[in-house]
Amino acid sequence: MSDRKGLSRRDFLKTAGVAGTGSLLAAAGPFMPNDSFAAENNPQNDRVPTRPFGKTGVNVSILGLGGMFDIPSNQLVLRQALKWGVTYWDTADCYEGGNSEIGIGDFFKRYPEQRKEIFLVTKSDARDPAGMTRLLDRSLDRMKTDYIDLYLIHGMKAIDEVNAATRAWMEKAKSSGKIKFFGFSTHSNMEELMLAAAKLGWIDGIMMTYNYRVMAKSRMQSAVTACTEAGIGLTAMKTQGSGWFSGLAESGGEMTDRFIKLGFSDKQANLKAVWENPNIACVCSQMPNMSILTSNIAAALNQTRLSAADLLTMQRYAHATSSTYCAGCTRLCEPTVAGQAPIGDIMRYLMYHNSYGERDRARSLFAGLPAVTRDCLLGHDYSEAEKVCPQGLKIGQLMREATRLLG
Numbered sequence: 001m002s003d004r005k006g007l008s009r010r011d012f013l014k015t016a017g018v019a020g021t022g023s024l025l026a027a028a029g030p031f032m033p034n035d036s037f038a039a040e041n042n043p044q045n046d047r048v049p050t051r052p053f054g055k056t057g058v059n060v061s062i063l064g065l066g067g068m069f070d071i072p073s074n075q076l077v078l079r080q081a082l083k084w085g086v087t088y089w090d091t092a093d094c095y096e097g098g099n100s101e102i103g104i105g106d107f108f109k110r111y112p113e114q115r116k117e118i119f120l121v122t123k124s125d126a127r128d129p130a131g132m133t134r135l136l137d138r139s140l141d142r143m144k145t146d147y148i149d150l151y152l153i154h155g156m157k158a159i160d161e162v163n164a165a166t167r168a169w170m171e172k173a174k175s176s177g178k179i180k181f182f183g184f185s186t187h188s189n190m191e192e193l194m195l196a197a198a199k200l201g202w203i204d205g206i207m208m209t210y211n212y213r214v215m216a217k218s219r220m221q222s223a224v225t226a227c228t229e230a231g232i233g234l235t236a237m238k239t240q241g242s243g244w245f246s247g248l249a250e251s252g253g254e255m256t257d258r259f260i261k262l263g264f265s266d267k268q269a270n271l272k273a274v275w276e277n278p279n280i281a282c283v284c285s286q287m288p289n290m291s292i293l294t295s296n297i298a299a300a301l302n303q304t305r306l307s308a309a310d311l312l313t314m315q316r317y318a319h320a321t322s323s324t325y326c327a328g329c330t331r332l333c334e335p336t337v338a339g340q341a342p343i344g345d346i347m348r349y350l351m352y353h354n355s356y357g358e359r360d361r362a363r364s365l366f367a368g369l370p371a372v373t374r375d376c377l378l379g380h381d382y383s384e385a386e387k388v389c390p391q392g393l394k395i396g397q398l399m400r401e402a403t404r405l406l407g
C-alpha cells in the first residue's frame with residue numbers, strides 16, 4: 001500500500017516514528033495546504049480508524065485533536081488533521097484564554113461545510129446551570145456553530161459536582177439542540193468518578209487520564225468495564241504518562257530500544273498501549289504542530305499490535321519510575337492537609353512545566369490559584385500525605401519546587 005507521492009505507507013510509518021517528521025514533511029511534501037478539501041481527502045484506508053463512542057450511535061476517530069494550543073495561528077494543523085480523518089476535536093472554554101475556541105471558529109467560518117465532519121467537544125468550567133448556559137452560549141458563538149457534539153463539565157474531582165440540577169440543565173440543552181451528548185472530564189480520582197458515573201444512567205461520555213501507568217490498576221480496569229457496560233463513551237487523555245520529572249520518562253532504556261526495533265517511538269507506543277483496549281474510543285492528544293500530528297497519525301494507521309511482552313515492559317518501566325508520576329488520587333493526599341493545598345493540580349502544573357516544556361502555561365495556571373492557597377503552600381505539613389501516596393512522591397519537596405519554578 002502506498003500513500004500519495006509514492007511514499008509507501010510502511011516507510012511513512014517508520015520515518016514518522018523513528019527518524020522524526022521534519023525531514024518527512026520536507027521530502028515527501030504531501031501535507032501542504034490547498035483550498036480544496038474534497039480533492040485532497042485520503043482514501044478511506046489511509047484515514048485514522050474509528051470506534052463507537054459508547055451507546056451514542058456515533059463513531060469517532062481513535063485519535064482526537066487536543067486543542068490546548070494557539071489554534072488561530074495554526075489553522076494548517078486543523079486542516080491536515082481533518083484530511084487524515086482526525087475528526088474528534090477537543091477544546092475548552094478556558095484553553096488559551098478562549099483563543100482555542102476562537103481558532104476553531106475561524107476554521108468553521110472559512111470552511112462551514114466541514115462542521116458536520118467534526119465531533120466537536122468543549123468543556124465548561126462552571127458547575128451551576130446559569131454559568132453553564134452562559135459558557136455554552138459563548139462557546140457556540142466563538143466556534144461559529146449551532147451545536148456541540150459532546151459537552152463536558154471540565155476537570156471534575158468528585159461526583160457530587162453534578163446533581164439533579166445538572167441533569168435538568170443537560171436535558172434542556174439537548175432538547176434545544178445546543179448539545180448532543182453530555183459528560184465530564186477528569187484527571188483526579190478518575191476511577192471513583194467513572195464508577196459513580198456508570199450508576200447515574202445519564203452520562204454519555206467521560207474524558208479521563210488513562211495511560212500505561214494507570215491502565216493496569218485493577219480499580220481502573222473495573223471502572224472502564226463499568227462505563228463500557230453502562231454505554232459511556234470513553235476518551236483517554238494524558239496518554240503519555242508524563243510526570244513531574246521528565247528525565248526518566250524521556251529515556252526509557254529497554255522500553256525505547258524495544259519499540260524502535262518494532263518501528264515506532266516510545267511516544268507512539270504509549271498511544272498504541274491505550275488503543276489496545278477496545279473500550280477506549282478515542283485518544284485525545286495535544287498536537288500543536290505538524291510534527292506531532294504526523295507522528296500520532298502514523299501510530300494510528302500502524303496496525304502492528306503490541307505483544308504481551310511489550311505491555312509487560314511498559315508495566316515494569318511504570319513500576320520502576322512510579323515516584324515520577326502523580327496518579328491523580330487526590331482523595332488520598334489532599335484531606336491530610338484539610339483540602340488546603342490542591343496537590344494534584346500542582347503536580348499537573350509541574351508536569352506541564354518540566355515534561356511538556358509549557359512553562360508559561362504552568363506559571364499561568366499556578367498564578368490562577370487563590371493567593372491564600374499559594375501563600376500557604378509551604379506552611380503545610382505534607383508528611384501524612386507522603387505516607388498515603390501510593391506513588392511514593394516526595395510531596396513536600398515537590399510543593400517547594402513548584403513554588404520556586406512557578407511562583
Ligand code: SF4
Nearest residue numbers: 326327329330333389
Ligand atoms: S501526590 Fe500521590 S496521593 Fe496525591 S494525587 Fe498524586 S499520586 Fe495520588
